[in-house]
Amino acid sequence: MENLKISENKMNLNNELLSEDQKDILQEIMNIAFGNATADLADVIDIYVELSVPAIELINTGELSGYIDRSLNSYTNAFIISQKFLGDFNGHGLFVFPNGAGHDLVAIIEDTVTKDLNSSPAASLEKEIIMEIGNILIGACVGKISELLNTAVIYSPPKAIIGKSTEFDSFIDSFVPLQTVIAMKTVFKFLQKDINGFIVVLTDQESIKWLKTALDKFMESYQ
């Protein structure tokens, strides 16, 4: 009974924050944005990304850590590239995949990376390449969302967070507690090496009001 009450409350909260129609619009916008981002990535690196249908979820900042764990499934350790963006549209872009898979990722693109990267030691090479791929995908994805919603954002430099480290904790702590964020997630697969990962765009609560209006406006042009 108690549980039922909680989930009912949660549902009401969700409906209030984002209507089903607005969720559908956001889902398609994320689909377009990440599709475009992978094509942008293919321009610089010979890589093929298998896409999936995006999922839109409203989550409490307190559940964020659990949300990432849940999304990672069987993987215990995550390698996260996080990039903050600011504007009307405010939030974080996360590029997440299992720690250790970076080695395979490096193998895929070894031929296309520049010489100065090759002179770096293996571990830092891996980190640099993942940072770069994460940066391209997050930037292109968030950039396309902003473009479709008729706004522009500025980015802070990408940060790497490896495993359940102090960086991970301070990332989670950087969110205002007890706020609701919108998580737009697309799971993808780097086909050559069968590496699964996902990208999440988290919209801060302060942007949700703006976002709702922008989504409605976006759809008006297609009436």
Add this chain to the structure above:
Amino acid sequence: MIQKILIVDDSPVARKMLKASIPKDKEYEIYEACNGKEGIEKFKEVSPDITFMDLTMPVLDGYKAIPELRKINPHAIVIVCSADVQPKSIAEVFSLGALTVLKKPAKTESVQNVMDQANGKLKNLREQNESKQ
């Protein structure tokens, strides 16, 4: 000339956006399906003149649905309308027999262009059929 249009896309928003971009020069019969499997059923049922096909869909994706449509009708005109515009994806759908690829969000102008292209193809097919008879 195009009369019946089938739109296969899992997103109701994407279907709405595409419908809004279809030229208003005449009244088309527009049918919709929300995944590849439903798309195949609808295709059998209404025999559309052209099919707009998304790629990333649950149940059955566009890559698997296109060959099925072409099995039912080897001359089926399929226009892929997708957010997945990686060069490899585009090459793949062309090899499956798609007429062309529209990048989402599709503009009215490009929808008009592909429909002109499809009309040309339909005309050729009709002429070929007539000369055979």
